[in-house]
Every structure is written in structure tokens, then in C-alpha cells.
Amino acid sequence: MRHVLRLNPARPGMTALMAAAFTTVAFAQAQAPAGPPSYVQGRSTDQENSPLKPHAPPPTAKPGKEIPLAKVKLPAGFKIELWAEGIPNARSLALGTKGTVFVSTRLRSEVYAVVDLGGSREVKTIAKGLDTPNGLAFRNGALYVGALNRILRYDDIENRLDNPPEPKVVIDTLPTDRPHGWKFLSVGPDGWIYFNIGAPCNICVPPYTHAQIVRLHPESGTLETYALGVRNSVGMDFHPVTKELWFTDNGRDWLGDNAPSDELNRAPQAGLHFGYPYCHQGDTLDPELGKHRRCGEFTKPVVKLGAHVAALGMRFYDGKMFPAEYRNNIFVAEHGSWNRTQKSGYNVTRVSFGPNGDAKAEVFLGGILESEGFWGRPVDLLVMRDGSLLVSDDWNGAIYRVSYEK
Numbered sequence: 001m002r003h004v005l006r007l008n009p010a011r012p013g014m015t016a017l018m019a020a021a022f023t024t025v026a027f028a029q030a031q032a033p034a035g036p037p038s039y040v041q042g043r044s045t046d047q048e049n050s051p052l053k054p055h056a057p058p059p060t061a062k063p064g065k066e067i068p069l070a071k072v073k074l075p076a077g078f079k080i081e082l083w084a085e086g087i088p089n090a091r092s093l094a095l096g097t098k099g100t101v102f103v104s105t106r107l108r109s110e111v112y113a114v115v116d117l118g119g120s121r122e123v124k125t126i127a128k129g130l131d132t133p134n135g136l137a138f139r140n141g142a143l144y145v146g147a148l149n150r151i152l153r154y155d156d157i158e159n160r161l162d163n164p165p166e167p168k169v170v171i172d173t174l175p176t177d178r179p180h181g182w183k184f185l186s187v188g189p190d191g192w193i194y195f196n197i198g199a200p201c202n203i204c205v206p207p208y209t210h211a212q213i214v215r216l217h218p219e220s221g222t223l224e225t226y227a228l229g230v231r232n233s234v235g236m237d238f239h240p241v242t243k244e245l246w247f248t249d250n251g252r253d254w255l256g257d258n259a260p261s262d263e264l265n266r267a268p269q270a271g272l273h274f275g276y277p278y279c280h281q282g283d284t285l286d287p288e289l290g291k292h293r294r295c296g297e298f299t300k301p302v303v304k305l306g307a308h309v310a311a312l313g314m315r316f317y318d319g320k321m322f323p324a325e326y327r328n329n330i331f332v333a334e335h336g337s338w339n340r341t342q343k344s345g346y347n348v349t350r351v352s353f354g355p356n357g358d359a360k361a362e363v364f365l366g367g368i369l370e371s372e373g374f375w376g377r378p379v380d381l382l383v384m385r386d387g388s389l390l391v392s393d394d395w396n397g398a399i400y401r402v403s404y405e406k
Contacts, residue, residue, distance in 0.1 A: 040202075041202040063085065067398060074364070075364065080401070083398075085399075090112075090379070092392070096138050099385070102136050109128055109130045109131065132182050135182070142155045146185045146195055148174070149173070151174070152169060153218070154168075179201055181200070196247075197211070197213075202252055203277055212226070213230050213245075213247060225270070226270050227271075228271075231249055239328070247267065248263065252277070259280070261304035267299075277289045310337060312378075325352070326350075329353070331381050346368040346369035348365035349363055376395050377395040
């Protein structure tokens with residue numbers, strides 16, 4: 001079966017560019033633009049000798065006793081502890097019905113399951129040999145894994161952690177571009193699986209199959225575009241009350257230390273365009289690709305999270321352990337900058353909402369960045385059934401637990 005990307009029909013009020021994007025295409029027809037490595041694309045001539053480059057993570061996990069959690073800063077009443085260690089390149093998190101915490105990797109090929117034994121946790125490897133298995137979602141007893149160009153399903157996985165089943169292929173015709181090719185999966189209130197298809201570059205006019213959020217029907221394999229103009233979203237969740245999709249998006253590089261900002265976006269309906277590659281952070285036209293465009297054409301972010309902070313996993317807090325004012329707030333894991341002369345991010349940000357819906361962002365978990373050095377990199381978050389918050393760290397290969405006591 002050849003899967004196609006079924007895009008919603010154009011609607012009145014769309015720009016010509018947006019309308020042109022809403023056609024049915026096969027992924028096999030899409031070709032990423034040729035060019036230099038994505039992280040150097042977009043540099044000006046005076047940036048050609050810049051020493052800035054992405055941080056290569058350690059190849060192995062750090063022993064838990066060597067992780068300086070005592071340096072973490074949290075609001076009064078909160079505490080952090082090591083929940084699991086020895087998970088190299090720990091990335092996305094998903095929670096099973098029986099309480100199993102599934103952990104993905106991006107630069108490795110494994111997927112793990114962490115079983116809580118009460119006073120300790122046991123880490124099991126449940127999948128090997130996968131290509132960039134960054135995305136995870138749990139639905140109806142099955143674990144969905146988003147690899148580079150396919151989505152796999154492991155049925156009845158919690159009953160087979162010691163003897164995992166062979167995965168079933170849900171779709172295997174996704175793009176194979178490695179820049180921004182890693183996935184983040186989330187199950188929507190409609191039962192579909194939502195995930196990103198990132199731009200195959202730092203800054204370019206992407207193929208019309210890229211730079212978007214799509215949704216996949218788990219049974220039929222139907223794939224539909226949900227949001228356009230999304231450079232690279234590695235975190236999304238649905239509001240517990242309104243059921244609307246919210247997501248983070250990483251801004252482009254090489255426009256300076258202070259622009260553009262990473263974004264927290266809201267997509268209350270399908271078909272919205274969030275600006276990439278023409279407009280960044282809702283109000284800044286790209287110096288090249290933004291010519292003859294207006295930022296008013298596109299949907300603006302709800303929150304500007306800061307330039308180059310690498311906003312990744314995000315979750316609505318729907319637990320009951322934290323104080324009442326945290327209910328339905330958003331937590332965002334900021335992996336931390338590389339394209340900035342003075343580092344930013346390396347924390348967990350809390351986004352709260354006022355009575356008029358005004359959003360306020362502030363650091364919730366800090367202390368990882370010390371001057372220009374950092375000892376960890378938050379990636380994803382998970383609200384546990386007891387209301388505690390798990391934080392994955394791919395730099396140390398560990399998961400932390402944040403809890404609250406009055």
C-alpha cells in the first residue's frame with residue numbers, strides 16, 4: 001500500500017501559497033533541497049568562521065551519583081530526585097496503562113521501558129536497531145514508535161516487556177531527510193496520532209510535505225496535514241479542557257543572539273499556517289525568504305519562549321499533587337542553545353494563564369546552566385498518575401522526578 005498525505009482542501013481567506021499547499025501528494029515524490037549541512041545553512045559571510053555548532057551528547061549515560069541534582073532550583077515546596085538512570089540518550093516519554101514509562105532515543109536505536117518496583121526502577125530494552133526512534137505514544141495497550149520514515153506499533157507491550165512482539169508497520173513512506181527528521185508523537189482526543197515532519201534545513205522553502213504537523217489514523221493509515229509553517233516541533237499536547245492542540249516550535253538559526261524566539265503555539269483548528277520560512281516569532285520577516293510577505297498572513301505564537309532555547313517537550317499539568325494554581329498550566333523542557341554566544345535555556349519553563357487568558361512564562365526548574373557551562377539538557381516531560389512530573393535528560397541519560405509537599 002502506498003500511503004499518501006491527504007491535505008485538507010483550501011478554504012476562503014487562505015493565501016495563494018497556502019492554497020497551493022493543500023493538494024494530495026505522495027511522499028516519495030518530495031525531494032529535499034540540496035545544500036550544506038542544515039546547521040550551517042543561513043550563515044552570513046561574517047559568520048562563516050563562527051565556532052558555534054550543536055552540542056554532541058555523551059555516548060553513554062552518566063552514573064546517577066555523579067549528576068549534581070543538588071544544584072537544581074525549584075519553587076518553595078518542590079523537590080527533585082533521581083528517578084531512573086542508565087538510559088543513554090533518554091528522550092521522549094510515554095506512560096502505559098499499567099504505569100510503565102517508555103523512553104525513546106534519537107541518536108541511538110533503542111527504546112526502553114522503565115518499570116517501577118517501588119523503591120527502585122528497572123530499565124528494560126524493548127526495541128533495538130531502529131532508525132532515530134524519537135517519537136512515542138501509547139494508545140489502547142499498544143506503543144507507537146516514530147522512527148525516521150515510519151511509524152511502528154508494538155501491541156500488548158506492557159504484558160510482553162521481557163519478550164517484545166515484532167512491530168507492525170503503520171506507515172513506512174514518511175520522508176527520509178535527517179535534518180529535523182526526528183518525530184514527536186501525541187495521541188489526540190480524536191484518537192488520531194499527531195506528529196511533526198520538520199523542515200529538512202535550517203532555513204529554506206521546504207517541500208510541501210515538510211514543515212508541518214500531521215495526524216495519522218492508526219487503523220486506516222490515512223495521513224492528513226493539520227498545521228503548516230512549523231519548522232521543527234518536538235513537543236505537543238492537547239488542552240485538558242478545550243482539547244485544542246498546543247505545540248512548541250524551534251526558530252531558525254544565524255539571525256543573531258536574540259532572534260528569532262522559539263515559540264509556543266496554539267492550533268484550535270486544522271489548516272493554520274504558523275509562518276515558517278517567511279515570518280519568525282510572529283513579527284519578524286526572514287531577511288531573504290520574507291521579502292514581499294507580511295507577518296499578518298500567519299498565525300502568531302501565544303508565547304515567545306526566547307531565542308535559541310531549544311524548546312522541546314511540553315505538557316499540560318493535569319495532576320493534583322502541585323498547588324491548584326498549576327492546574328492546566330504548561331511545562332516546557334528547554335534543551336538549551338548552541339547558536340548563541342551566551343547560552344540560554346537548559347531549564348523547564350512554566351507557562352501560566354491569567355483570568356483574561358494572558359500567558360506568562362517563567363523558569364520553573366533552573367540551576368542546570370552555570371555561567372557558560374551546563375551539566376544536563378531537559379528533553380521531555382510526563383505527568384504521572386500521582387501528580388508528580390518526570391523530566392528526561394539525554395545529556396546524562398537519566399529521568400528525574402519533581403514532586404511537591406506542603
